[in-house]
Every structure is written in structure tokens, then in C-alpha cells.
Amino acid sequence: MKLYHFPISPNSRRVVAVLHHLGLDCELKVLDLLKGEHLKGDFLQLNPNHMIPTLVDGEFVLWESNAIMQYLCSKVPETSLWPADPVVRADVSRWQFWQTAHFGRACGIFIFENILKKALNLGEPDTDEIAKGEDSFRRFADVLEAHLKGREWLVGDHVTLADLSVGSFLDLTEMARYPLAGYQEIQRWYKNIQQLPAWQSSEPSKIS
Template sequence: MSLKLHVFPPSPRAFKVLFAAHQLDVDYELVPVNFANGGTKTPGFTALNPNQRMPVLEHDDFSLWESNAIVQYLASLKPESGYLPADLNGRMQAIKWQFWESSHWDPACAIYMFENVVKKLFSLGEPNPAELERGRQLFARLGPVLDGQLGRTACLAGPRMTVADLSVAPSLSSAELAQMPIADYPNLQRWLAEMQALPAWGQARALQRPAA
């Protein structure tokens, strides 16, 4: 198999590319990389991504880092899916949400993940209340943006699923565990339930938490 995804499956950023690969029906080989054991710091991995971060895609002699770029690449392999819309306006609406995810949504969700999940997992001490408050403030600003959009359209960039949904929903793949405050957002919850009902979500979930 020539397409490889180098991932640490428990991470939401790994979940994102795994969910995308399954939803788009792209064949891949999962190459586990554990950053907790220095797996992203080896010379081989550093040659693939000088940032020493996963996920990384390798396809024959091509490699790519940044999870949202990987999602776009996977969608480009399946143009008939329409997940990266052919029309310029539709495509830019979808890509806009990927930029929003990288710039705003992922950093806010990552605070909850780190404080409430990662610290426990790696015995890094108690959650920091000041950090959780920073997360709460960011989430209070971003939640209404997402919820408002999902009140207007079935999917994030319109009536059909696109790379926007593939990129934004995975930050919520451990929402309960991370105690993210999603209760007040009914449209977000409706959309998340729809994403969770997809077989691809279940397949990525099985890789994220094999024992769950």
C-alpha cells in the first residue's frame, strides 16, 4: 500500500485524518507514532516533518504535514465525493472553516484536552484552573459561531458534507472526556450526533480508543 498515515491514534488531530480517510474511502496504512516516547523526534520522522509533530501523510515519494492539508489531499484523491467542492465559492466556504479550525477552534478545544485528558493520562498533575478559564472564554466566543452556522445549514459549509465537517468535528471526538461545554449548543449537538452516527466516525473511534 503506498499511502501511509503516521498517527498517534488517541489524538484528535490523528482522529481527523483517520475519519477523513474512512469517510472518503481512501486505502491507507496506519503507521503508529507515539510522541510520548519520542517517536516524532527520530531523524526519520523529522525528515518527514521538521516540526516533529504528527499527523503526517506519505504517498509514494510525496509527504505532507498539517492535518487540514492532509484532509484536503485525501479529498482531492476522491474528486467525485464533492468534499472539496469544484466551484470556487463552495470550495472557499469549506476551506474557510479549515482555517478557522486551525486558528481558533483547535487551540480552544486543545486546552480542554490537555487539562482534562492528557494531564491525567501522563500523570502531569491537576488541571490548571486559569487555563480552563481561558478555554471557557475562548469556547464561549467560538461555540455560538459554530452553533449559529449549523442552525442555518445542515453541514458546516452548506447542505452537504465537505472537508469543513471532516476538519472541525474531530476536535469534539473526546468532548465528553475533556468536559467541553457543548450542552448549550443544540445545533452543534445535532450535527455532532450526525457525525458520530457515520460508520467512518466509528472506525476512527475504534482506532482512537481500541479498548473503549
């Protein structure tokens, strides 16, 4: 298998963390988004959305990080990251979809305004956009905060794909300046993720 990724991307890092957690062999190929390496012909053939992460497994090409994470788990006989029980599995999927549709999009506003604009020379952060981002972030962070009260992990008693998907964006809290102050449960839970060996070994500076 070969994974095209960009280490600082939360969407990439969670896939690398799953590879490490499961101990799967996979060649990692960095595409530097800031240099536009994802816009070149060969890669566009693999992913016309020009987005990482993208997995190539023989003839099969798979994009969308959450789909890749589930696919990787299906390669091992059993893993608590993606439990076989249909209800637990649906619960894990629910949080993965929620991350893509809601929480990740709210975080994305801060990533664009406070990190990417600077990196790509696109000017100063737009205060109206940041205000919209704050409304959206708080709406969904409130849901996450309430769910995490009295829990160590999002689903059940163990880390699952749900934690890696939703938690991955918190890696950029300082740089992106999410309004995370006051969300004690989210901060406590993210520390659990930071202690996972696979989260530590997928840290951007270790896999670049």
C-alpha cells in the same frame, strides 16, 4: 501512501475518516505520542514539527491535517467532501482554517489541562488556564452554534471536510470537559457526524 497517526488525536482521526470515506488505500502507522515515538530521528526527518498526522506519498511528505485532507480529496475525480465549485471550496476552507486558528485552539486548552497533564504526569489542571479556555471556547462555540441553526451540515446540504475538521474535536468532549452544555445545535450536528460510516470506522479502538 503511508499515514503516521495516533488514533485518539482528533487531527489524526479526521484524516483517517477521509481515507475511509474515499476508499483510498493507505498504510496506517501508529506513533505513540505518550511514549515519545514522534520524537525519534526517522520521523523527525519527515516532520521536523514532530507532529502527527503526517502523510508520505512516494517522495512527497505532507503534514498539517487539513492540507492532508484536501490532498486526499484531490486523488479522486470528484467528491462532495471537497466540492469543485470555487465558492463552496472557499467556504469549506474557511471552516478548516477557523478550526485550526480558533476553535481547535480553544479545545486544545481543555485537552492539555484535563487529559494530557494527567497522562504525562504534569500535575493538576491550572484553573486560570481553564478559565481562559472557557472564554475562548464560548466565543467561538457561539459562532458555530449560530451558524448551525437550521442546517444539517456546515456548508451546503452534505457532509464536507469542514464538518470533519471542526467536528473532530468534539470526540473528546467528555474526557476534555469542554463547556458544551447548552450548545444544542452543536450537539445535534455532531450526532450527524457520528452516524457517518467513515466516522464510525475511524473510531480509535477500531484502528489501533
